[in-house]
Amino acid sequence: MDKKTKELIELIRQLVSDVQGAPYPGEFESELYQIWYEHVQRNAQNCFEYLNDNFEVDKKEFNKTLDKMFK
Numbered sequence: 001m002d003k004k005t006k007e008l009i010e011l012i013r014q015l016v017s018d019v020q021g022a023p024y025p026g027e028f029e030s031e032l033y034q035i036w037y038e039h040v041q042r043n044a045q046n047c048f049e050y051l052n053d054n055f056e057v058d059k060k061e062f063n064k065t066l067d068k069m070f071k
Helices: 003-020 030-054 059-069
Strands: none
Touching: 003 030
């Protein structure tokens, strides 16, 4: 396995761990939720940027997928 794939796997594991640790609505203070939300958003953005920088997507196929989603 190459270095880029290993780094991507680590980022995805962190993101999944963050999402699994989500506070359950109604059982937390809004400040706790805000802290969790900002943390998860930052890690999701890191994953997206890493994917975008290191694993090029066929833009034509991507656009077809988007078109299907918004029909």
